[in-house]
Amino acid sequence: MATTPKKALSVLLVTGFIIGFMVSLSSSCPTRCEKEILWTLFARQIGGGTNRNQEQSVPPVNSTDNTRFGAIVTNNWVVLDAPVPAGKIVAHARGTHTKAGPAAGDWFTSLSIVFEGARFNGSTFQIMGITDIGGQWAIVGGTGELALAQGTIKHKAIIQADPENYRQLDIHAFYTPQAVSGNAIAIE
Structure with a gap:
């Protein structure tokens, strides 16, 4: 035909x-549009004293080994907008870091950065990677306004004064904000 x-x-x-x-x-x-974020923040790590925000929760098994291999430290670092104690608190970096090798910088880190404030309040980045003097963590997820986040955080120790350190966090991430209301209407 x-x-x-x-x-x-x-x-x-x-x-x-x-x-x-x-x-x-x-x-x-x-319903799904990625947004990009470029942001520099500062993690304040305090390893001792009454204001400490990290604590060794598991000591190394081999106490004669100076590498601390196997130690696990739990942290609740304050994340600030400036590398000073009076900086504005933007978030808390909560999680653990584990001494995963013999070298000084062989700390594997797994944490959630939980944001505070008007814009990202309650939203999180999920982070994994090696914490040494300078390096990079992977952003492997996010929640809230930062849903489905992926990217990297370049980090470096900028102030080291025992027991307090400041680590610069250069964040580069893509995320998918919630763009649909309960009535399936796109919001923007």
Whole structure:
């Protein structure tokens, strides 16, 4: 059975409309649009005294070994907008770091950065990586306004004065804010 030019034109128009509609849907992002964040913050680590915000929770098994291999430290570091005690608190970095190798910087870190304040209050970044003098952590997830976050945090110790240290955190992340209301209406 032969197709008439009129039927062929109708099929082409309908196919073109469907493809155009699908492209329009995929590029309009009514329910999921990534946003980028570039932010420099500062973690305040206090390893001793009455204001300490990290505590060794598991000592190394081999106490004669000076590497501290196997030690686990629990932390609740304050994250500030400036590397000074009076800086504005932006978040807390809560989690653990484990001495996972013999070198001085071989601390594996797993933590949640829990944000405070008007914009990201209660939202989190989930972080993993090696903590040494300078390095990089992976942002492997996020919650709240920072849902589905991924990216990196370049970190470096900028002030080291026992028992208090400041670590600069250069954050580069992409996240997907909640963009749909309960009525399935896109919000922006």
